[in-house]
Amino acid sequence: MSDTKSLVKAKKNYHHGDLRGQLLEAVRELVERKGPDGFSIAEACRLAGVSTAAPYKHFTDRNDILRSAVLLAMERLYLAMKDAADAHSAGDPARVAALGQSYVDFARTEPGMFRIMFGMTDGQEDCPELTRVGESCKLIVEQVAGDHMGVPPDHPMAVAWAYALWCFVHGHSFLQMDDKLAQKAPPEMEARMLHMVGEAMPNLS
Amino acid sequence: MSDTKSLVKAKKNYHHGDLRGQLLEAVRELVERKGPDGFSIAEACRLAGVSTAAPYKHFTDRNDILRSAVLLAMERLYLAMKDAADAHSAGDPARVAALGQSYVDFARTEPGMFRIMFGMTDGQEDCPELTRVGESCKLIVEQVAGDHMGVPPDHPMAVAWAYALWCFVHGHSFLQMDDKLAQKAPPEMEARMLHMVGEAMPNLS
DNA sequence: TACATATGTAAGTGTCTCTAACTTAGGCAA
DNA sequence: TTGCCTAAGTTAGAGACACTTACATATGTA
Secondary structure, three states: OOOOOOOOOOOOOOOOOOHHHHHHHHHHHHHHHHOOOOOOHHHHHHHHOOOOOHHHHOOOOHHHHHHHHHHHHHHHHHHHHHHHHHOOOOOOOHHHHHHHHHHHHHHHHOHHHHHHHHHOOOOOOOOHHHHHHHHHHHHHHHHHHHHHHOOOOOOHHHHHHHHHHHHHHHHHHHHHHOOOOOOOOOHHHHHHHHHHHHHHOOOOO | OOOOOOOOOOOOOOOOOOHHHHHHHHHHHHHHHHOOOOOOHHHHHHHHOOOOOHHHHOOOOHHHHHHHHHHHHHHHHHHHHHHHHHOOOOOOOHHHHHHHHHHHHHHHHOHHHHHHHOOOOOOOOOOHHHHHHHHHHHHHHHHHHHHHHOOOOOOHHHHHHHHHHHHHHHHHHHHHHOOOOOOOOOHHHHHHHHHHHHHHOOOOO
């Protein structure tokens, strides 16, 4: 037998290399292709080329897999929000709108994962990493809101407006995904609305 | 054999009477008890006391059952919103807040159904009844917003602010359900926020 | 080289959705 | 009343899925 640890990505290796990561990627792809209810772990296994029992060497159960996939998605969302905030200076009135836009864009780019992130009902409580990333996202919003109003990010006004901004943007993200109501509003309407919220925020400086 | 059509609600009837309605009620109960992902049609059948094949005499498939349950829930939401709007006169500034509060209260009372209503990804498109009820809800919000601003409900300002109000309230409903962020805000904070949105709406009259 | 451990497979269990074929209840016409 | 037609149940079973158990193989380390 020749050494099968060839150049071709371990062609016929018994061991997979990075099954954990590839499963999470397969889940992400399937969730977007088939919707948050139409995918299965078994299908992700087929995509990764392993048996349906393999995942249980890396995860405790289906929920654990989903939670891990959600964690990765939350980190992508965090990076998108951070990039948007960093792209503008603290005083720029467009900064609030850009932050909101990044959130909406994420929901539009990954609607399936977005739904799972905020629709999961079990097993997301006792996940400190998930809580930590969520907290980091909240901090960005509070920082941006505080900068906009000329107060520190932990100022009650900053916290309150940050939450209000989040509510608004989160609601818009959901409503435009299932366009039950958003009857194809003109594309510039969204940007105008986000600016409107920014302008509604009091400027205390 | 005696006549089994007794007083006791057709005790051992082969035919069920109102299986369709009872299945939908069982689904509603299970969704709240076990969460939107933890229930099954089979369990609803057990609750209703029929075999697992029985539902398919009344519905085409699982999605059809869910869609029908969602329709009933949407009608409950509509009634709650209508009651809230009717409880205040057109000029009352508390009317906007009350309407938003009714929405949030519904999400809190039926969190499972609320999630399914706005989380369903298949088979909700081609349902004219669902669209109709959703449209009725939207009309209430536009009416209330228009009244508040002193313009007709189809005025662009009324439509825009109605959508903004809906986004805000919808986002808050979701965020406080999975309290990933809403770290037990004080209970009066919610009412104050809703009033704030009402006051932010321009009064053109 | 030998062994412990990590990571895969095959086979099997229980549940779920949905179908097919059969059975019974109830209504209506003759 | 009798006899059929249809609506609304049943049982049995297929196929998919989540998950478990027992077994096999590769990898790292003493």
